[in-house]
Amino acid sequence: MAKTIRSSGHEALREALIAARKREGLTQEQLAKRLKQHQSFVARVESGERRIDVVELVVLARAIGVNATDLLAATDAAIEPDHRI
Numbered sequence: 001m002a003k004t005i006r007s008s009g010h011e012a013l014r015e016a017l018i019a020a021r022k023r024e025g026l027t028q029e030q031l032a033k034r035l036k037q038h039q040s041f042v043a044r045v046e047s048g049e050r051r052i053d054v055v056e057l058v059v060l061a062r063a064i065g066v067n068a069t070d071l072l073a074a075t076d077a078a079i080e081p082d083h084r085i
Contacts, residue, residue: 012078034063
């Protein structure tokens, strides 16, 4: 079974989240306040220390002000065709 925590798809998702947050002019602290979380939560997600599920992805995308499908598209493009679960 392939590990996904440091896979190209996971890295692409992290990078897409960070880029979207910065594009929207948000700091980690500002995003955390929108999520009613601590800044360390956002830092753990962005560093890859904490994985997120699909529902959390939608909530994060809404808090940032972007469409979750755009974040997923970047992830999809980075996943190797033969990647296994």
